[in-house]
Amino acid sequence: MNKVSVIIRREYLTRVRKKSFIIMTLLAPLLMASLVVIMPLMMLSGDKDLKKIAVIQDNTTEFQNVIPDTRNEDFVYLSGTDINDMIKTFDTAGYYGVLYISPRALNNPIIYSKKQPDIALLDHISSSLEKDIEKKKLQEYNIQNLDSILKQIRTNVNPVTKLVDEAGGTTETSTGIAMALAYIGGFLMYMLVFMFGAQVMRGVIEEKVSRVVEVIVSSVKPVQLMMGKIIGVALVGLTQFMIWVILTMGAVAVLKTTILRKTNMTEITQNITQNVMAENQTPAQATASQTAQISPEMAEFSKLFDNAMNQNWTLIILSFIFYFITGYLLYASVFAAIGSAVDNETETQQFMLPVTIPIILGLIVAMGTMQNPDSPIAFWFSLIPLTSPIVMMARIPFGVPAWQIILSMGLMIVTFLAFVWMAAKIYRTGILMYGKKASWKEMWKWLRYSG
Amino acid sequence: MSLFEAKNVTKQFGDFKALDDVSISVPEKCIYGLLGPNGAGKTTLIRIINQITGPDSGTLFLNGKKLMPEDVLTIGYLPEERGLYRKMKVGEEALYFAQLKGLSKAEAMKRLRYWFKKLEMVDWWNKKVEELSKGMQQKVQFITTILHEPKLIIFDEPFTGFDPVNANTIKNEILFLRERGATIIFSTHNMASVEELCDNITLINKGKTILEGRVDEIRNKWAGSEYELVFQGDIKLQENGHFKILSQTVENGKSAIRLSAATDVSTNEILNDVMKSGKVISFNPALPSMNEIFIRVVESRN
Incomplete structure (x- = not known):
């Protein structure tokens, strides 16, 4: 049997048989599934912490009951209370805050509170007041049947995004879905590369510390040992990932049918839809859709699902596999080189930072990418091989010109080959070097040693 | 081969x-x-x-x-x-x-x-x-x-x-x-x-x-210049130009002595010298241990 495959087999089997691996592999999907199911449940039950907000109008009752109560806030309209007294006592009286509306400064009502009020509350207050004031201004024109006219002209605008391909055909897509995919793709890439890259490093250190390495390299070439380990760990990663995907899907299905049947399914669906839609809607629209009927919402939800299916899944999955393999090989070889240079795990600290920076940077840029997928920063970082696996995965759901993907992949291949080659040279010297304080300078020297 | x-x-x-x-x-x-x-x-x-x-x-x-x-x-x-x-x-x-x-x-x-x-x-x-x-x-x-x-x-x-x-x-x-x-x-x-x-x-x-x-x-090559002697009784051996005494121990009524001969001195000459001092039980060229050779060779090079 080929020696590298003997090594791959050992690396794979020893890891897969570990108790920690089995527990992690089985527990993670359960955790993930319960998150998927419990999160909407929690949103549904909402904030138990109901905020009471006192509304005080300055010499008017014009705005009585204009601001409707929400799930989390009750608006209590007080009359005959002095605002200055109220500011001193609202806290002890059990109010979250005081809203002060004065006809003299209609555009700037004041909210007094102990804590910074959240943006949803402000939006709710301002949109309610705006609508009321606009309505009153309209009423001054003495238009007949104003109420029914207003009801009739109420519209709800939801832009539909369609991507145009080379042939001129269009596909309906959703920005929300694209963002979710970008986020998941980028983050997953970051997690996998980091987790399994670090596993390679620990494996190399284990071999060096236990002194088993010299026995092995008298039978196989150091680069064979390194590649065997890297590939073995990659297979462990893929195995775990596949099991996670299958188990998570299974667990979600089971939990959905058993737990959720008891609760109001429609309400949950509605909740999810609103959360997705809130991303790309103005507050007014969100409020509008809240008051809308359930059936259009269900339609919206299924449309969202259709849009998700319209994403170019083949491209996403294929590029994910490509960037995972090359990105992992690139970083794992760097991790292997670091592992070979140190005498124990604590010594790795000084080397981890320069390796972590590009990965974290990639993640940050990837998150920013969702706001503007074609910004120069996103463009350059999706070409630079150290960050491209993460950033490009975040860009692809928004559509990337083919030449950029090809260029990025080409650079990635060249770079990962160069990194593996350099890492192998450092590794070969490092694994047999004990007691020498490792440094970047030292590793540079090893790089230039002859075979 | x-x-x-x-x-x-x-x-x-x-x-x-x-x-x-x-x-x-x-x-x-x-x-x-x-x-x-x-x-x-x-x-x-x-x-x-x-x-x-x-x-x-x-x-x-x-x-x-x-x-x-x-x-x-x-x-x-x-x-x-x-x-x-x-x-x-x-x-x-x-x-x-x-x-x-x-x-x-x-x-x-x-x-x-x-x-x-x-x-x-x-x-x-x-x-x-x-x-x-x-x-x-x-x-x-x-x-x-x-x-x-x-x-x-x-x-x-x-x-x-x-x-x-x-x-x-x-x-x-x-x-x-x-x-x-x-x-x-x-x-x-x-x-x-x-x-x-x-x-x-x-x-x-x-x-x-x-x-x-x-x-x-x-x-054998390094043995050339050292000898081990055993005498009956506690004896006094006089160093001369032919040899130096490296060590002497007395045990069970016998004296064990180790000599280092000067260069160009034959075994016979040394035997001649020591025979006068007492009753010789044994006389052997001392084979140096590998340990001694190791130390001497390495130290001479440093």
Whole structure:
């Protein structure tokens, strides 16, 4: 049997048989599934912490009951209370805050509170007041049947995004879905590369510390040992990932049918839809859709699902596999080189930072990418091989010109080959070097040693 | 005929010359001692023989042919810095190393069964390595080194960690391996075992060969100037221009004296000198131990 495959087999089997691996592999999907199911449940039950907000109008009752109560806030309209007294006592009286509306400064009502009020509350207050004031201004024109006219002209605008391909055909897509995919793709890439890259490093250190390495390299070439380990760990990663995907899907299905049947399914669906839609809607629209009927919402939800299916899944999955393999090989070889240079795990600290920076940077840029997928920063970082696996995965759901993907992949291949080659040279010297304080300078020297 | 030869091997790490024009020639079926103080370059030479690193210049021959990468399958190596995967089971781990040396699984199993039985280790097969004592681990490593029946075996400090009983078992196995036709390179600081086991040695210091040859010849050559005398009774021996007294002990009514003769003084002249001092029981040229030779050669070079 080929020696590298003997090594791959050992690396794979020893890891897969570990108790920690089995527990992690089985527990993670359960955790993930319960998150998927419990999160909407929690949103549904909402904030138990109901905020009471006192509304005080300055010499008017014009705005009585204009601001409707929400799930989390009750608006209590007080009359005959002095605002200055109220500011001193609202806290002890059990109010979250005081809203002060004065006809003299209609555009700037004041909210007094102990804590910074959240943006949803402000939006709710301002949109309610705006609508009321606009309505009153309209009423001054003495238009007949104003109420029914207003009801009739109420519209709800939801832009539909369609991507145009080379042939001129269009596909309906959703920005929300694209963002979710970008986020998941980028983050997953970051997690996998980091987790399994670090596993390679620990494996190399284990071999060096236990002194088993010299026995092995008298039978196989150091680069064979390194590649065997890297590939073995990659297979462990893929195995775990596949099991996670299958188990998570299974667990979600089971939990959905058993737990959720008891609760109001429609309400949950509605909740999810609103959360997705809130991303790309103005507050007014969100409020509008809240008051809308359930059936259009269900339609919206299924449309969202259709849009998700319209994403170019083949491209996403294929590029994910490509960037995972090359990105992992690139970083794992760097991790292997670091592992070979140190005498124990604590010594790795000084080397981890320069390796972590590009990965974290990639993640940050990837998150920013969702706001503007074609910004120069996103463009350059999706070409630079150290960050491209993460950033490009975040860009692809928004559509990337083919030449950029090809260029990025080409650079990635060249770079990962160069990194593996350099890492192998450092590794070969490092694994047999004990007691020498490792440094970047030292590793540079090893790089230039002859075979 | 030499089974293994290294000619003019040089290896440099940065500014440090680990090996400087070193040549060794290991005759077939001999136990060849590779000696030298710490940092002399022994490990580097051994690693070059194992093709773990390559020499900057110089050539290596195995069986008269240039050393090739596939020759690692006919070489066995027990490094000084050795270890096992601690979390693996003993049997699995031994099997793994055997497969890395090119044995098929079935063949490896067959040979492992033989050796585990021979060295009384059958019960350990399913134990984890970390449950074994240091000596037990050494035994496992000894087996993995020789399992593929290499023609050339390199032992670097094979006896460390063994109790006297097990050390003796291993020593006998090494002698047995030679009988069956293996050639052995043996690196150690334990000079008593060099005297006991080695046929030939090379002494390396600071990357250079400073002494080489057959062990008995070397000892005879260095014996030239020292003598051991035993007298009846407690006697006083007078130093003269012919010799110096190195040591004198009195025990059981006998005096044991060690002399160092001046150069160009014959045995007869010394005998003549000492006979007057008392009744001589024995008079022998003293064979210096390898330990003494080692120290003297190395110190004279420093």
